Amino acid sequence: MRVWRAVVLVNLALAVGVGWGFLWWGQQARRLALELTEARAALAAGGGEREFRATGVVRAGLPEVGMLVVTHGEIPGYMPPMTMGFRAASPKILESVKPGDEVRFTLRGTPPNLAITAIDKTAP
Amino acid sequence: MGEVAGLLARGLHLASSVLLVGGAAVLVLAGPSDRPTARRWESWVLTACRALVLVALASGLLSVAHQTAMLEDRAGAALEPAALARMLLHTQGGTVWLIRGGVLFLLGAFLALRLEIRDRADWRAARGEVVLLGGLALGLIAAAGHAAAVQPGTAVAIAVDVVHLVAAGIWVGGLAPLALLLWLAARRAGADARPYAVLAARRFSWTALAMVLALALSGAWNAWVHVGSMAGLLGTRHGQLLLVKLVAVLAMLVLAAVNRRLIPALAGDAATVGRPTMRRLSRAVAAEAALAMIVLGAVTVMSVTPPARHEQPTWPLTYRLSLDTLVGAPDLESQVLIGSQVAVLGTVAVLASLALRRLRLPLLAGGAVVLVAGLAMAVPPLASDAYPTTYRRPGVPYHAASIAEGKTLFAAHCAVCHGAQGAGDGPAAAALQPRPPDLRAHHVALHTAGDIFWWITNGLPPMPAFGDRLGPDERWHLVNFLRSLAAADAARLLGPTVEPDRPWLVAPDFGFGVGPAFSRSLKDYRGRKLVLLVLYTEPASRPRLEELTSAHALAAQDVEIIAVPRDAAPDAIRRLAGGPWILYPIVTDGAREIVETYGLFSRAPHAEFLIDRQGYLRAIVAAAGDPRRDLDLLLAEIHQLNQEKAPPAPPAEHVH
Numbered sequence: 001m002r003v004w005r006a007v008v009l010v011n012l013a014l015a016v017g018v019g020w021g022f023l024w025w026g027q028q029a030r031r032l033a034l035e036l037t038e039a040r041a042a043l044a045a046g047g048g049e050r051e052f053r054a055t056g057v058v059r060a061g062l063p064e065v066g067m068l069v070v071t072h073g074e075i076p077g078y079m080p081p082m083t084m085g086f087r088a089a090s091p092k093i094l095e096s097v098k099p100g101d102e103v104r105f106t107l108r109g110t111p112p113n114l115a116i117t118a119i120d121k122t123a124p
Numbered sequence: 125m126g127e128v129a130g131l132l133a134r135g136l137h138l139a140s141s142v143l144l145v146g147g148a149a150v151l152v153l154a155g156p157s158d159r160p161t162a163r164r165w166e167s168w169v170l171t172a173c174r175a176l177v178l179v180a181l182a183s184g185l186l187s188v189a190h191q192t193a194m195l196e197d198r199a200g201a202a203l204e205p206a207a208l209a210r211m212l213l214h215t216q217g218g219t220v221w222l223i224r225g226g227v228l229f230l231l232g233a234f235l236a237l238r239l240e241i242r243d244r245a246d247w248r249a250a251r252g253e254v255v256l257l258g259g260l261a262l263g264l265i266a267a268a269g270h271a272a273a274v275q276p277g278t279a280v281a282i283a284v285d286v287v288h289l290v291a292a293g294i295w296v297g298g299l300a301p302l303a304l305l306l307w308l309a310a311r312r313a314g315a316d317a318r319p320y321a322v323l324a325a326r327r328f329s330w331t332a333l334a335m336v337l338a339l340a341l342s343g344a345w346n347a348w349v350h351v352g353s354m355a356g357l358l359g360t361r362h363g364q365l366l367l368v369k370l371v372a373v374l375a376m377l378v379l380a381a382v383n384r385r386l387i388p389a390l391a392g393d394a395a396t397v398g399r400p401t402m403r404r405l406s407r408a409v410a411a412e413a414a415l416a417m418i419v420l421g422a423v424t425v426m427s428v429t430p431p432a433r434h435e436q437p438t439w440p441l442t443y444r445l446s447l448d449t450l451v452g453a454p455d456l457e458s459q460v461l462i463g464s465q466v467a468v469l470g471t472v473a474v475l476a477s478l479a480l481r482r483l484r485l486p487l488l489a490g491g492a493v494v495l496v497a498g499l500a501m502a503v504p505p506l507a508s509d510a511y512p513t514t515y516r517r518p519g520v521p522y523h524a525a526s527i528a529e530g531k532t533l534f535a536a537h538c539a540v541c542h543g544a545q546g547a548g549d550g551p552a553a554a555a556l557q558p559r560p561p562d563l564r565a566h567h568v569a570l571h572t573a574g575d576i577f578w579w580i581t582n583g584l585p586p587m588p589a590f591g592d593r594l595g596p597d598e599r600w601h602l603v604n605f606l607r608s609l610a611a612a613d614a615a616r617l618l619g620p621t622v623e624p625d626r627p628w629l630v631a632p633d634f635g636f637g638v639g640p641a642f643s644r645s646l647k648d649y650r651g652r653k654l655v656l657l658v659l660y661t662e663p664a665s666r667p668r669l670e671e672l673t674s675a676h677a678l679a680a681q682d683v684e685i686i687a688v689p690r691d692a693a694p695d696a697i698r699r700l701a702g703g704p705w706i707l708y709p710i711v712t713d714g715a716r717e718i719v720e721t722y723g724l725f726s727r728a729p730h731a732e733f734l735i736d737r738q739g740y741l742r743a744i745v746a747a748a749g750d751p752r753r754d755l756d757l758l759l760a761e762i763h764q765l766n767q768e769k770a771p772p773a774p775p776a777e778h779v780h
Contacts, residue, residue: 003250073639100697
């Protein structure tokens with residue numbers, strides 16, 4: 001075979017090889033990303049009832065609607081730190097704390113329908 | 125010991141890769157020839173290429189072993205197959221080595237083949253393939269160097285570096301084989317190859333010009349990305365190596381310019397070129413090739429030195445040039461303006477002398493005199509004192525916690541002379557000559573943080589040195605406090621209304637907590653939300669705080685309100701309990717530091733600070749008399765900030 005033909009063939013093979021490797025790598029990355037999202041979704045869905053524990057500060061109690069507004073820290077696997085209202089499972093929970101109390105509390109239910117089922121003051 | 129070996133391996137690898145590309149490129153440029161001397165040169169270059177591939181592979185292997193030992197932090201790892209496999213397969217640098225090794229191996233196999241070359245097409249394909257594969261192996265070094273660590277814009281950085289490497293390969297690597305050809309042709313027996321050598325030199329000259337242009341552009345881009353400042357260039361090892369490299373390159377360019385002047389003389393009557401001219405040319409090119417080795421050496425050390433941008437520069441001079449010295453000095457300003465115009469005139473004359481052959485000498489001499497005179501007039505006013513730490517970046521960020529700490533230290537160590545507020549009116553100040561300056565004055569802001577750090581560390585008579593009494597962090601706390609004093613002084617220009625599109629005052633960062641679990645910092649809101657920081661005093665602020673709740677609701681998407689009690693009371697939330705809800709963060713943790721810092725910016729019992737998305741302080745509302753101010757006003761300012769089109773760049777950590 002003529003040298004120049006051989007060289008062209010070698011270069012073609014090289015280009016195809018690099019191109020194939022690039023595509024394969026992209027596909028691999030896409031597959032991994034997909035698996036990750038699925039795994040995360042499965043983790044978040046959790047299948048039915050779940051329980052979370054968190055700490056925070058009571059900002060307001062709303063007995064008329066049975067809710068408690070709390071500034072809370074990170075709730076691992078559920079929500080970043082923020083101020084928001086949670087349904088209280090019983091009126092007793094609302095009565096046991098007042099604004100400014102530092103508390104530890106338990107959320108239970110099927111996300112996003114969660115309610116505070118237990119609450120304790122951590123500081124007087 | 126290991127370090128030197130690693131460096132040698134790297135240098136050898138770079139030099140062999142560069143020479144490989146250059147050798148093949150010069151062959152392609154010169155073209156095929158049937159003259160015996162030219163054929164001999166071609167076979168020598170090809171033999172050299174075969175050897176260079178082996179050298180590149182061997183030194184590459186050594187480099188990989190050395191890098192593995194560095195990565196695993198033990199010398200033994202360099203010889204362990206498992207550790208080497210980890211490095212090659214699981215790091216980006218390793219993968220790049222693997223691919224480049226494959227390319228070099230392919231190239232070696234290609235060069236080892238005895239090809240039957242029948243015509244020009246065959247010849248071009250065979251020699252071109254060496255340039256292609258060699259260039260690929262050389263260019264891919266970029267994917268494992270400093271360029272691969274640039275963020276954002278990694279792809280662009282790598283592309284620019286590939287251009288730089290390949291252009292360097294063709295120019296720098298081509299000099300040695302060209303010198304060899306010229307030397308062969310300059311011998312008595314090499315007369316047959318002289319026209320060929322002249323042709324090769326001329327073609328190489330034009331190619332080299334294009335390569336130098338590409339190198340200059342990509343090099344300038346690289347310097348901006350990796351060095352970025354005069355302080356980085358003069359004050360870091362990476363920058364100084366770059367200077368060495370630039371000096372060597374400049375010397376090469378001067379030689380190249382001389383060579384180019386020789387070539388037209390050669391080209392005039394190529395067949396009858398004399399041996400002396402040929403020999404002179406071959407010597408000049410060889411000298412250029414030798415200088416190129418200095419460049420490659422500097423580059424090798426640079427490749428293992430952290431880029432200047434990521435290093436703390438140590439300023440080597442006792443002065444620096446800065447336009448800041450002109451602020452508030454109109455007579456100096458006009459002197460600099462006139463001087464620079466004179467210098468421009470001189471430059472024009474010098475440039476004109478290059479074009480006008482007849483008047484060259486007088487124009488050149490006159491222009492040079494005028495240029496120097498202009499510079500002598502314009503430059504001295506720009507000089508101000510500088511110290512090794514002048515361009516040092518603060519060791520402690522500009523943060524409320526640091527400023528509060530600095531305030532305490534200032535009261536303990538500095539207030540005796542400088543006064544409690546930094547006004548220079550401390551009890552001991554009267555006895556001092558010169559008197560302590562007013563640290564709140566705006567000119568304090570014109571010194572770099574590093575200047576102030578140096579003065580605190582080493583003293584500035586009659587001020588004593590504090591370097592042995594305060595730790596470095598404590599001294600940086602003081603620098604941050606002084607910066608906030610100057611900023612607070614400047615903040616008097618800020619009113620309740622936002623000046624459109626003109627952010628200039630950086631809001632000190634702060635951390636805050638609501639209860640034990642919720643903690644954030646001002647920086648967390650960068651690029652996301654506006655922040656309204658409210659310093660309040662009960663009970664006077666109560667109506668305003670309640671009103672802000674409705675503002676909060678209106679602008680919930682855009683503004684985060686953070687309220688801090690002036691007395692930093694830990695039970696602040698409880699005290700606000702009765703009455704309408706106030707649900708934005710009331711700071712219980714970090715309140716003291718915020719009050720001490722932002723209290724410098726406004727002494728009013730109730731003050732509101734509007735901070736934009738990039739962390740600049742844009743408006744200060746000190747609602748002293750009537751706390752029930754119209755909320756529409758505040759919302760209008762918020763609207764104004766939301767309207768700003770191009771968000772200004774976030775403030776750099778560099779202090780100025």
